[in-house]
Amino acid sequence: MERSVIFAGFGGQGLLFAGQALARGALEDGLEVFWIPSYGPEMRGGTASCTVIVGDEPIGSPVVDRFDAAVAMNLPSLEKYGPRVASGGLLIVNASLVEETARRPDIDELHIACTELAGEAGDDKLVSVVALGALVGRLDWVTADAMEAALREIVGKKRSAALAADLAAFEVGLAVGRGERLEVAAASR
Amino acid sequence: MTVMHGTSERRAGARRARVLMKGNEAIAEAAIQAGCDAYFGYPITPQAELLEWMARRMPELGRTFVQAESELAAINMALGAGATGARVMVSSSSPGISLMAEGMSYMAGSEIPVVLVNVMRGGPGLGSIQPSQSDYFQAVKGHGHGDYRTPVLAPASISEAVDLVAHAFELAERYRTPVFILADGTLGQAMEPVELRFRTPERRANDWALTGxxxxxxxxxxxxxxxPENLERHNLALQAKFQEIARREVRWAGQQLEDAEFAIVAYGTAARVARTAVARGRSRGIKVGLFRPITLWPFPERELARLAARLRGILVVELSAGQMVEDVRLAVEGRCPVAFHGRMGGMIPTPDEVVEVLRSFQARVGRRARRKALLPLPAESKVEPPSGNGHGAVDRAGWAPVEPVEPSEPVLAGGHRRRLREVAR
Structure with a gap:
């Protein structure tokens, strides 16, 4: 069974990093995974996205018709990928930048104030890590253990302070995804 | 940090020694582990990480890395290094490969073993930097001038690319020929788990190389x-070599062909889309399988012909306007209808799109074709047996590469074949 997610937003929001962390987490869990970035003349402030496909068997198609989940960190991403979430799927929207909704009663739509929550965790730049935590908390694709190990592997080698911030941001997101922080998440608007 | 209990136990023990690698980087590292002595290149998207990896790793190992002043220079440096018997790799993407075409013809003519990687992007001209398969003609039918063929290997996954890099060096040295690895932007830019089972082919005695x-x-x-008499003799010897390669080195992989009424024929990234489309088509009641050439030259024509005799139809899917489809039609020789679906310019068809095309194709042939008797299925080729250095071969769902199949008959006219035999003597 393959499951796909797209992380989309502005370049510089850490979306490719969040996708890589998820891919690494899937690897830690012994799953098959495929990570593909949008590549090209991307730059800070431009658009950036990556797709992650997780499965039990080697991954087939690198392109998907409908995403099982989407993380939209800005309005253009919500407009582009909101309609492409499969019915019954999950849409995470960065409520710090986006007030609009996808108007999709058939999906689980989670609006999270990523900037504020990242700031609460210690570094308000880690918006995509908060969203990643929420995704992992909401869906049982990859274990939180594996994600922690993945973050340690990717970030820890270089900077321990950055690792602590990433782990804190991830944990805040995780709590939101699991519905433990309802005051900041308005589900299924 | 909060720990989620339960699920991790479920997956305990599932861990294997795998690393997440980008396709470009995995190809580069596979070449290094295969004993690549020298690499020459010039940066171009979407293969840049291959060159970057080489730039860092080759000097660390005391080997040769040169970022040449142009693709033209890179290919001729490779020609020179290859002439000394060194294990040489060159990589680029579509427009850069065009610039190298003259050098490839010279390498084929002077029988210099070099591995060339093309991480294809959209064309023609400068085109785009997104994935494409529009260089099939170029790779398979001849990049440069003259009567020559080049083995072309088309990986569909990063793991398979790692295997095929080592195999490419083996082929290059066994037959003294340039060998192509034809990948595309998706494979180059994506990351997938790679099992660390690199392979170093044995060195052969180079009794021809310029070693002093x-x-x-x-x-x-x-x-x-x-x-002219000499050059004809040389050409006949080259043709004899190409025939031997065509007989011995065909590779392909199949999926769900046993009871198939339809087959999708696709390679590389298109084959991955097709693989998902096959599963979806099956779940919607279409008896469809996948035939995936791994060697684009030599093309698995005999195997495909045998398969075609059992089928109601073949759908070829490519990221091009239709290039491999010509070889499919040549192999099928009208044994069943052949349809084509392709996207260009960096676009990739989705699995549902392919299933839709398949459904309308099915409806079209259903009106005029009856079910054919089940003829024996051609034997799928398998991976070469693991060599003695402990690196096993993969054999996982759908992506299993391959062992050489039974010799196919040469396809030359009688007089030409007789001359070849004379040359062989």
Whole structure:
């Protein structure tokens, strides 16, 4: 069974990093995974996205018709990928930048104030890590253990302070995804 | 940090020794582990990480890395290094490969083993930097001038690319020929788990290479021969070599072909889309399988012909306007209808799109074709047996590469074949 997610937003929001962390987490869990970035003349402030496909068997198609989940960190991403979430799927929207909704009663739509929550965790730049935590908390694709190990592997080698911030941001997101922080998440608007 | 209990136990023990690698980087590292002595290149998207990896790793190992002033220079440096018997790799993407075409013809003519990687992007011209398969003609039918063929290997996953890099060096040295690895932007840019089972092919005695004539007669490696009699003899010897490669080195992989009424024929990234489309088509009641050429030259024509005799139809899917489809039609020789679906310019068809095309194709042939008797299925080729250095071969769902199949009959006309036999004597 393959499951796909797209992380989309502005370049510089850490979306490719969040996708890589998820891919690494899937690897830690012994799953098959495929990570593909949008590549090209991307730059800070431009658009950036990556797709992650997780499965039990080697991954087939690198392109998907409908995403099982989407993380939209800005309005253009919500407009582009909101309609492409499969019915019954999950849409995470960065409520710090986006007030609009996808108007999709058939999906689980989670609006999270990523900037504020990242700031609460210690570094308000880690918006995509908060969203990643929420995704992992909401869906049982990859274990939180594996994600922690993945973050340690990717970030820890270089900077321990950055690792602590990433782990804190991830944990805040995780709590939101699991519905433990309802005051900041308005589900299924 | 909060720990989620339960699920991790479920997956405990599932861990294997795998790393997440980008396709470009995995190809580069596979070449290094295969014993690549020298690499020459010039940066171009979407293969840049391959060159970057080489730039960092090759000097660390005391090997040769040169970022040349142009693709033209890179390919001719590779020609020179290859003439000394060194294990050489060159990589680029579509427009850069075009610039290298002259050098490839010279390498084929002077029989210099070099591995060339093309991480294809959209064309023609500068085109785009997004994935494409529009260089099939170029790779398979001849990049440069003259009567020559080049083995072309088309990986569909990063793991398979790692295997095929080592195999490419083996082929290059066994037959003294340039060998192509034809990948595309998706494979180059994506990351997938790679099992660390790199392979170092054994070195062969290079009794032809330019290693210094101290204590032995000098050797000559060149493609120029102004005497037509001599050049014809050289060409006949080359053709005999190409026939041997065509007989022995065909590779392909199949999926769900046993009871298939339809087959999708696709390679590389298109084959991955097709693989998902096959699963979806099956779940919607279409008896469809996948035939995936791994060697684009030699093309698995005999195997496909045998398969076609059992089928109601073949759908070819490519990221091009239709290039491999010509070889499919040549192989099928009208045994069943052949349809085509392709996207261009960096676009990739989705699995549902392919299933839709398949459904309308099915409806079309259903009106005029009846079910054919089940003829024996051609034997799928498998991976070469693991060599002695402990690196096993993969054999996982759908992506299993391959062992050489039974010799196919040469396809030359009688007189030409007779001359070949004379040359062989």
């Amino acid at each position: 004539a101290d204590g032995r007669p000098p050797r000559v490696v060149k493609s120029l021969d102004l005497l």
